[in-house]
Amino acid sequence: MRKIIAASIAAGSFTILADRSYAADRDAGAQLAAMCASCHRLDVGNGGIPTILGMSPEMLTRAMLAYRSRERPSHIMRAIALSLSDEEIATVARYLAALNRQVRP
Amino acid sequence: MKSRTRREFGCLTGAMVLAGLAPRLAAGEAKAKVVVVGGGIGGATAAKYLAASTRTIEITLVEPKLNYTTCFFSNLYLAGLCSLESLTHGYKTLAQRYGINVIHDSVAAVDPVAKTVGLKSGPKLPYDRVVVAPGIAFNYEALAGYDEAATQIIPHAWNAGPQTQLLRRQLESMEDGGVFVLVAPPNPFRCPPAPYERASLVAYYFKQHKPRSRILILDAKDSFNSQDLFLDAWERHYRGMIEWLPAQFTGGIKAIDVKGRSVKTASETFKAAVANVIPPQIAGQFAQQNGLVDQSGWCPVDPITFESKLQPGIHVVGDATSAGDMPKSAFVANSQAKACAFAIAAALTGSERQSPHLFNTCYTFLSPDDAVSNAVSFKPVAGTIKIIDNFVSQVQESVETRHQAAREAQSWYAAFTRDTFR
Numbered sequence: 001m002r003k004i005i006a007a008s009i010a011a012g013s014f015t016i017l018a019d020r021s022y023a024a025d026r027d028a029g030a031q032l033a034a035m036c037a038s039c040h041r042l043d044v045g046n047g048g049i050p051t052i053l054g055m056s057p058e059m060l061t062r063a064m065l066a067y068r069s070r071e072r073p074s075h076i077m078r079a080i081a082l083s084l085s086d087e088e089i090a091t092v093a094r095y096l097a098a099l100n101r102q103v104r105p
Numbered sequence: 106m107k108s109r110t111r112r113e114f115g116c117l118t119g120a121m122v123l124a125g126l127a128p129r130l131a132a133g134e135a136k137a138k139v140v141v142v143g144g145g146i147g148g149a150t151a152a153k154y155l156a157a158s159t160r161t162i163e164i165t166l167v168e169p170k171l172n173y174t175t176c177f178f179s180n181l182y183l184a185g186l187c188s189l190e191s192l193t194h195g196y197k198t199l200a201q202r203y204g205i206n207v208i209h210d211s212v213a214a215v216d217p218v219a220k221t222v223g224l225k226s227g228p229k230l231p232y233d234r235v236v237v238a239p240g241i242a243f244n245y246e247a248l249a250g251y252d253e254a255a256t257q258i259i260p261h262a263w264n265a266g267p268q269t270q271l272l273r274r275q276l277e278s279m280e281d282g283g284v285f286v287l288v289a290p291p292n293p294f295r296c297p298p299a300p301y302e303r304a305s306l307v308a309y310y311f312k313q314h315k316p317r318s319r320i321l322i323l324d325a326k327d328s329f330n331s332q333d334l335f336l337d338a339w340e341r342h343y344r345g346m347i348e349w350l351p352a353q354f355t356g357g358i359k360a361i362d363v364k365g366r367s368v369k370t371a372s373e374t375f376k377a378a379v380a381n382v383i384p385p386q387i388a389g390q391f392a393q394q395n396g397l398v399d400q401s402g403w404c405p406v407d408p409i410t411f412e413s414k415l416q417p418g419i420h421v422v423g424d425a426t427s428a429g430d431m432p433k434s435a436f437v438a439n440s441q442a443k444a445c446a447f448a449i450a451a452a453l454t455g456s457e458r459q460s461p462h463l464f465n466t467c468y469t470f471l472s473p474d475d476a477v478s479n480a481v482s483f484k485p486v487a488g489t490i491k492i493i494d495n496f497v498s499q500v501q502e503s504v505e506t507r508h509q510a511a512r513e514a515q516s517w518y519a520a521f522t523r524d525t526f527r
Binding site for chain 2: 024027028030031032034035037038039040041048049075076078079080082083084
């Protein structure tokens, strides 16, 4: 693994910058998704609380905005949606979609 | 050269994802060490999320018990609606999947100068940061006649386990027509709606098996959490079965007569067939013995990192904290633990910390298929934590909405305990 890091450093600063911004986005996504995991199972399991894996980033973003505007009723999801910025919603939606690809390739 | 430690995420689903990661340490460099004291919801969540955030920190979780039984949902057990085993969770997955070093021992003391956590059995564990999650202790001095020994006769059952079983056996062997006296504690205490949920679910059990029995709540307070929702439910489901007497009515609780199984108030003494005394509460013993507690009896913490305001390098999460508007609940402990874990990971690895999001969500059963919920968001403001939004179920909700909340609650329990212990 250290070889791979060394190789990416050798490939030049452009690659590293691109890699870092991806990593930063993933870090932010993971920290936000940790909040979702208190109620939603972040694996294939499902129950009375709907799964949030398997939704596209666009679907998830739309759903969060609908909770925020009360178009979809749920006071728990409304509290969450109101506390997140548009950018945070987009970040966590991208992260969860990527996580879904890892869990269900 | 400082090691090129880039925090690895994407590990929240567990072993599968974690297995793909490799430590990003330069050869020979020592890992930073975090010791977590206490394996309840706060401690277990902090250990798990630290492990899932980075592989460059060595994490040790110290907890005397082999298993943790959740106090939340234990009222369903009292009503005969679930087993205590179904509420009991072990630490094997945290050790196996996340590589957390789980030690079943008690902690004697933290030495903040030497930066070690001393175990009762002798060894001292060095740390860079320590997370303390001691939960609650009971302030027996504040309640005449009641102490640790008395819990064998009149259980508080406010930590789930043997006392919860004892209380269940007492309810089972009680004659129909008896009075169950529940003493509700003064603020602040663990899980504000829980004494009243307990009254509701014991009433449900009585209605099925001992319909002539009654419940008397002797409260140290004049009002309680979600009072309108409870009073409405008691009228609809258990009319005439539950009586609530506030402090202003009784003059307050004065003493417990353990042998006589009665509760003395300023105005009158109440005799119980079964009594359940929930004493006034303070931060867990460990917090008190290690200089983490202020005059309030609780642990003041930084609202962003949950580092103790009294002992630098020591973080406190969960019920023991005095964290502004945040109530003492399992969900809050889990939420605080994540914020704390991300802050520690950022401090020790130099990675970026997002601004924390803090929540409380709470499901409360009024009957097995009538549940209400509450969702609150919080924000660090000027050295403390303030409520931003607060959404609560309403009295007029439809039967179907309440059924749905009860179904959701069961599903929430599975996801939440998985998030903490697996």
